[in-house]
Amino acid sequence: MKIRKLLLDDIDACVKLLIATYNPPPWNNRWTEESGKKYLAEFMSNNNFIGFVLEEDNEIVGAMFAHRKVWWTNDEIYIDELFIKPDRQSHGCGKLLMDQAELLSKELGLGGVTLLTNKHHPAKKFYEKRGYVVAEHVVFMYKELQ
Numbered sequence: 001m002k003i004r005k006l007l008l009d010d011i012d013a014c015v016k017l018l019i020a021t022y023n024p025p026p027w028n029n030r031w032t033e034e035s036g037k038k039y040l041a042e043f044m045s046n047n048n049f050i051g052f053v054l055e056e057d058n059e060i061v062g063a064m065f066a067h068r069k070v071w072w073t074n075d076e077i078y079i080d081e082l083f084i085k086p087d088r089q090s091h092g093c094g095k096l097l098m099d100q101a102e103l104l105s106k107e108l109g110l111g112g113v114t115l116l117t118n119k120h121h122p123a124k125k126f127y128e129k130r131g132y133v134v135a136e137h138v139v140f141m142y143k144e145l146q
Helices: 008-022 033-044 093-107 123-129
Strands: 002-005 049-056 059-069 076-084 113-115
Touching: 002 093, 008 033, 008 049, 008 059, 008 076, 033 049, 033 059, 033 076, 049 093, 059 093, 076 093, 093 113
Parallel strands: 076 113
Antiparallel strands: 002 049, 049 059, 059 076
């Protein structure tokens, strides 16, 4: 397996991977190629975008979309999306991408790595095993508008 920087030319493969990962259970999202491309392109348009793909046999099997987030104590890497091809999950692919983000954070002298995930899905346990903790002082809030 090989990790490399995510390129604009990778977006179509990443959209297909996003759909393959998040549309089935347990996530049950309803991404289309059009909405997925808009979603991922928005991350890539950020001047502080950081992205990596994981390749196996010239196929993208994992992707990380992140950005350098300015913070008052110290900048950090904020992971916007991390997704792994379903049949490659639990084979160390996510760990490799997380290791890459952590290594880059250290190299740049940043404060760390932050992210959001659904507390009811398996990804939470994955991050906890890697030493990530729930920030008890933070509450995710939203308001649905009709």
